[in-house]
Amino acid sequence: MKNLLKKDGVQSFVASLICILLGLLIGYIVLLFINPTGAGAAILEVIKNFFHYSKPSLQLKNFGNTLVKTAPLLMCSLSVLFCYKVGLFNIGAAGQYVAGACAGIYCALKLGWGWLPCLIAAVVCGAVFGVAVGLLKAYRNVNEVISGIMLNWIGLYLANMLLSSVKEVASPYTLHIKTEAAKALLPSLGLDKLFNGNQYITLAIPLSVLLAVAISVILNKTKFGYELKATGLNRNAAKYCGMAEKRNIIVSLAIGGALAGLGGALLYLTDYEQWLCTGSSVPGMGFNGIAAAFLGGLNPIGTIFSSYFIQHITSGGAFVDKTMYCSQISDLISSIIIYLCGFVLFIKYAMNKVIASRENKAAAAVKSDDVPAKDADETKGGEA
């Protein structure tokens, strides 16, 4: 048990669990303050999400809907994660997501392209937004958080402007891709049958999971990934070792942008949602991606689960009793969780300290009936 807790992966998992539980607890307390009578039921609705329905067929369909939105979220969190490994905080993922969504919708509705070229266009546009941040960071020393935020807003207004040309006459939303540009609709690969004929289930879901695995392999098993991580740990040391640290920064942001951009297209090309051309706030998907990335312990595989969890509670927020609470309660919970993720280092530190002090005590107990030389070794192990 003790040895298990010493492993970094296990510690990350435990720390994330603590964050989730504390986040839900604080959310529950907030609900209690707003209206004490329905707080328990509301927090249960958030946790239950699609189990809200009693019929298995409806459950399955709504589970599918949650998955449809998990795919873009996973892409955004992979984008954040990938850049974070290179020491960059890609808050611009939200803007890259918008750029990708815009490119996908525009190419589908205006230019009448098929789904694959649309996806490629989204990837390219997302990457362009990422590269802009990367160039500014590498050559002009601009803080990537601030330039990212600026590009988020530029992207939003740009998307609103471009997509106004393909919007419905009577509403501020863009046209339905299903009816207007059916060939841009992502292929379902027959997966929709698994989810009780949920038409929005497409290749997006398996693709995003595959990409998570691919990112994991790139980061952990390739020379390229090693160089990127080295640049993240110490830019100057990487440069000293002959790595092109500026190129690494730009490339990582390009990949991050491409991932987030693809995420945007993966959602909108299922026709699950239409773009709102008068929107005045940047879609929250990119910001939730930050939550998912940190909650997943900055591990691509962990991110798959944390993305699902964040989307699960976000979708669950829609089921709370609207006469008492609003659906933003799940935004509140996920932002509390991100806040708590800031304490992950501290939680790990505390865990290590407890383990170390226990081992020291055990070592001291052994000391009385053991040879001194071995004891010295053990204390050292405990400290390390």
Next chain:
Amino acid sequence: MLLLIQYTLIFASVLILVALGGCISEHSGVINLGLEGIMVMGAMGGALMLRGLPSTTSPFVIVLLTLCAAILVGVVYSLLLAVACISFKADQTIVGTAVNMLGVAAATVIVKALNTAANPDDVSSAVQYAGTKKAFLLKIGGFEFNWFMLIALIALACVYVLLYKTRFGLRLMACGEHPQAAASVGVNVFKMRYAGVLISGALGGLGGICYILAGTSEWRFENGVAGFGFLALAVMIFGQWKPQRIALAALLFGFFRALSNVYFGFDWLVNANIPGAVYNMMPYIISLLVLAFTSKRSRAPKAEGIPYDKGMR
């Protein structure tokens, strides 16, 4: 033209207040990326106070109470950032981002809860304050003077004196440059950093209420403050962490932001037939350009963003 000047001044006031907040916090060594969230929360405090007060209250009392509410909420909310970043040495970027998201979410939830409690059919996140808002305005001819313009000016003078002319300010800046050296001569780095973040919370809260009062007579909290907290950080970098230069930078940014509000008042701008979205993008594009040209030789406080560690050299 008068309208353009009016809007430029009011948006510049917002940016000055918030950028000064960021400046003080960074001089103490903490990057306050949570300014956006602090603005939203401060705005919420002020707006709720404005709505709660009867419109028969004397204007002076209204202004005073609103400012106090905004400052108080801003300070309390910035404690979240301070505790995490200073006492628990958390990553300042993550916590700042979380504070931003939390600010919008919490303000929306709180306002909606209050609205629904007052009237079960009302599920909007809007706060109206049409009656009491007039207390902040003073008509001088066609020009609508807003008390916040004066407040921003006072804040500017205060921050300048505080940073450069007082013992506290110099110690604060020492903590942002080399905290270990400051500690070696008996300055309590933790206290100083708390002071820096809390003052930035107060200024951020003020900026928030100023921002929402610049617009219409109601505010929807779902919308947050449209990246103004980050624009203020860009202003601060452009101003090279110096109050007087921050003020000039804020005027420039305020001008471009104001243009998006009033461009249709100028015939030649309307004739140019540029889509409105371009004007909306302007402040952000300008700030990117400005940052690209000023960040290279930036004189940021050396120890900003690094949690204070007594044992480090």
